[in-house]
Amino acid sequence: MxxxxxxxxxxxxxxxxxxxxxxxxxxxxxxxxxxxxxxxxxxxxxxxxxxxxxKETLFTTLLGQYWEAIERPDFPFNKALAAGAFPFDLEALARAAEESVRTYRRHVILIYVDVVEFEGNHIRKFYTEMAGRFERFLNTRFPDGALKHELGEGFQPITASMLASRVFLQYFAVEILFGIPDQFGLDTATAMKEVSEILRHGMIHPPAPRKLEAEAR
The missing domain is CATH 1.10.10.60 (Homeodomain-like)
Structure with a gap:
């Protein structure tokens, strides 16, 4: 043939x-x-x-491959988001972050190369537009602001979803790209469970009822 x-x-x-x-x-x-x-x-x-x-066109084409990948529905992190991992199953979102970084490890390295060698010139626009991409996803997944009722009072869905995403993706970038396991002094599964609990409930106990009553007086 x-x-x-x-x-x-x-x-x-x-x-x-x-x-x-x-x-x-x-x-x-x-x-x-x-x-x-x-x-x-x-x-x-x-x-x-x-x-x-x-050579620079080659470099930017490779970065473009990654930008296209993370917009696709089959990107591991996007699949987890679409399946309801945020905000209901953050551990699943963490696992999807790990899969995403492992699958696209070499492309993610290029982001660091761009920061070091180009002062982030090629990736700046992408990160500047990130909030808009999250907003479009949330509007599709949770129309009419439905997600806002699932979050703590005063918390914005975009801020919450972007924070969770950054925490998990950065954790696995350090673990996988830099080769630093157990960076929180815990095995990864335990660390991700604890981080998920902190993201769900916060890290500070709410004030005791008596203290609240005293402050009200």
Missing amino acids: RVSQEEKSERSRTAILEAALRLFSKQGYRGTSIREIAAEAGLSTGNVYHHFPD
């Missing part, structure tokens, strides 16, 4: 992106050359330049 030129071209492009992802996530942006990417992909440098005009 003959492979069309279009299929060959797409295979080359995929091989280039995969090679660039391996190298950028391992040795950084400036530490990686087009020549190395071509060799890693088993192609000529001319082939690389045929698909991508420069």
